[in-house]
Amino acid sequence: xxxxxxxxxxxxxxxxxxxxxxxxxxxxxxxxxxxxxxxxxxxxxxxxxxxxxxxxxxxxxxxxxxxxxxxxxxxxxxxxxxxxxxxxxxxxxxxxxxxxxxxxxxxxxxx
Amino acid sequence: xxxxxxxxxxxxxxxxxxxxxxxxxxxxxxxxxxxxxxxxxxxxxxxxxxxxxxxxxxxxxxxxxxxxxxxxxxxxxxxxxxxxxxxxxxxxxxxxxxxxxxxxxxxxxxxxxxxx
Numbered sequence: 001x002x003x004x005x006x007x008x009x010x011x012x013x014x015x016x017x018x019x020x021x022x023x024x025x026x027x028x029x030x031x032x033x034x035x036x037x038x039x040x041x042x043x044x045x046x047x048x049x050x051x052x053x054x055x056x057x058x059x060x061x062x063x064x065x066x067x068x069x070x071x072x073x074x075x076x077x078x079x080x081x082x083x084x085x086x087x088x089x090x091x092x093x094x095x096x097x098x099x100x101x102x103x104x105x106x107x108x109x110x111x
Numbered sequence: 112x113x114x115x116x117x118x119x120x121x122x123x124x125x126x127x128x129x130x131x132x133x134x135x136x137x138x139x140x141x142x143x144x145x146x147x148x149x150x151x152x153x154x155x156x157x158x159x160x161x162x163x164x165x166x167x168x169x170x171x172x173x174x175x176x177x178x179x180x181x182x183x184x185x186x187x188x189x190x191x192x193x194x195x196x197x198x199x200x201x202x203x204x205x206x207x208x209x210x211x212x213x214x215x216x217x218x219x220x221x222x223x224x225x226x227x
Contacts, residue, residue, distance in 0.1 A: 004153075034215065042115070042219040043202070045152070048215055088153065096167055098144065098156035099204075099216060 002027040006089050011093040014110050017079050021105045023089030033065055033072050034099065043088055046074070059061035076107075084109045103108040112137065115205050115219035116185075130190040130197070132222045136205030143186045144216055145171075145178060148200040160186060170191045193226045199223075 003026045025033065032050045036043035047056045049065035049072060056063050058100055060079075065072045076083055086106050091097040116135040124130050136143050142161055144153040156170040160180035172177065174181075180186040190197055200223050205215035 034220070042218040045215055045217060090154075097142070097159045097206075098167065098170065099146075099154070099155070101153035103145075103151070103153040110167075 002093060002100040004089055004091055004100050004102035006087075006105050007064060008105060009103070010072060010106040010108070012077060012108045012110060015079055015081060017109075018075065018077045021074040021076075021078060021087050021089075021107070022071065023073070023102060024068065025089075025091045025100075027091045027093050027100065030067065030095040031092045031094045034090045034092070035063055035072075035074050036090065038086045038088055038104065039084075048088075054074060079107075079109045081109045081111055115140075115203055115217055117219035117222050118202050119222060119227070120220060121223050123227060124193050125227050126194055127192050130224055132188040132191050132201050132203075132224070133185040134203030134205075135185040135187070135192075136203075137207075137217055140205035140207050140217075142179050142206045142208065143202040144201045145186075145188050146204065148221075149201060150199075154202060157188070168197060190224075193224075195226045196223075198224055198226045 006039050007022045034048050035046040047063045052067040060077045063074045086104040088104045090101045144159050148154045158171045158178045159167040175191045177189045200221045202221045203219045206214050206216045209226040210215050
């Protein structure tokens with residue numbers, strides 16, 4: 001059974017700090033890894049990663065995948081209070097269409 | 112371009128009643144997925160549908176739960192004879208295609224079901 005583990009479970013930092021969120025996975029026939037941000041409503045898509053070593057970047061957020069070591073990190077620099085959310089990591093494999101999610105990292109940014 | 116729409120946003124039912132949750136995918140999307148999120152847990156896959164077809168229901172309980180995605184209208188997740196353990200947030204996602212490295216599932220705002 002596919003498995004996704006995220007760490008830390010929760011993180012509290014001050015505004016302006018840089019954070020790194022971790023996601024490790026075990027999946028057969030890996031296809032892609034996705035990051036979502038969940039506030040009080042819909043998980044919103046951040047990144048999809050399919051290839052090792054290629055950083056994806058969007059503003060202050062960036063993410064990279066290591067398919068050899070089976071993990072991904074999500075970095076957020078110069079954090080703002082609006083970054084407070086639960087960050088979800090999910091994996092997809094070939095053969096079915098479901099996403100397998102981790103339990104998320106709850107990030108709290110203190111002003 | 113409207114996103115994935117779900118209604119109702121909040122639903123309260125008494126034990127034994129039926130719950131119907133609706134999902135309209137994004138325009139141009141023909142693939143719908145339902146996930147359930149229990150408090151302090153990640154999203155768990157329930158079912159994947161295309162128009163008029165259930166493709167994968169491996170995550171859906173065998174009893175009391177059913178899903179459909181008719182040719183016309185929204186996808187519906189139906190829970191019969193609800194129990195307290197069904198209380199959760201139910202999220203719908205949609206995608207344009209499937210099996211593609213470049214495709215992504217986009218999520219709706221969820222329906223929070225509370226069973227009294």
